Amino acid sequence: MKAGETPCAKVFGIGLSRTGTQSLTAALRTLGYDIVHYPADEDTYRTLLRGDARFPLLAHHDGITDITTVPYVAQLDQMWPDAKFVLTTRDEDLWLRSCARHWDRPPHHKTEYGELYLELQLFLRAAVYGCHSFDEDRFRHVHRRHLADVRALFSGRPDSLLILDPSLPAPYARLAAFLGRPAPEAPYPHEGCWPSAA
Template sequence: MSASSFQPVPSERFQPVPSERDGGRPRPPKVFGLGLTRTGTRSLTAALGVLGFDVVHYPVDGATYRTLLAGSARFPLLESHDGLTDITVVPYYQDLDLAWPGSRFVLTVREEESWLRSCRTHWERPLPDRGDGRDVRLESDLQRFLRAAVYGCHAFHAERFRGVYRRHVAEVARYFADRADDLLVLDVVGGEGYERLAPFLGVPVPDEPFPHLN
């Protein structure tokens, strides 16, 4: 599935849509990155920040973990942020679509063999102690939870990951099949960037390079 299969229609910056869950009151739409690990989700998050969207990459806070353990996709962070990215979103994107009508979704993709090599390297690295006050044990528990939910395993397994990648891209394509204006498939690693992302979100293309973070 190539990114070029999806050609979203440029639009004005999206507007709140009334939600029946909240008595018809408008809820501001969100932006969600539903790409798998090592597909450029961190770069996407930085780019969304440049475009004016306060989006959280792979949240590892206690409230998020408790929410997931309770089987809910009502992430507390979404009350104060514009969206989420990375595998935190992957198992719950359909729930988030229902909870936040009018939201936009960005599926980051990557050439398959390159992606598998990057995943292997990433999985072999231990969790770092960043010295920023994060609870390393909490982060480890959340990592195990999400890896099991998304990949069905905790350790790297190339063929399993390959199947997960292909199924995820295909399932997202089917889910948004009649909603091309709500989904952007973006190959950040392959060089795509603001020229596609900014029009999709209805904001100007910034005069600066697209961020590429590891």
């Protein structure tokens, strides 16, 4: 949120890795939200270790996207009752292939961000996927369980949850309508090499 603007409801992107969370972040920023994608600061890491979902950055930002939110969806829903949640999805087989390529890189591939990033990355991989390395059966189970859990949590609350597959028509229009914002004329962003199946 920029100085002088009216506060808006928090927005949380609760999709799993490789479902277009970077693209969602870019889209939300275009719609006027100050969103943090996969925060890797010390305060966030301490919050993850405590497990209370009281992320200090939410005092100054409009929301968080990526798997930082995934273990805490129910808690964030309770703490921010007016929040909007966006569950990004994609075809399961395409998603698994993308995850296999992504996890083929060792966890330390981003050590230029410092040792804290590695520790946070390993923590979140274990917390969300129950493993540090890619395992197709495990990931398929986590994917299906996450979708089912989110749908159950928000059952009967269409104003709180948007399930967004950006490969389907008019993703920007659906996202903007869900948030009560005008849809931009620009095409929906494709960040982080998503949604290529190659």
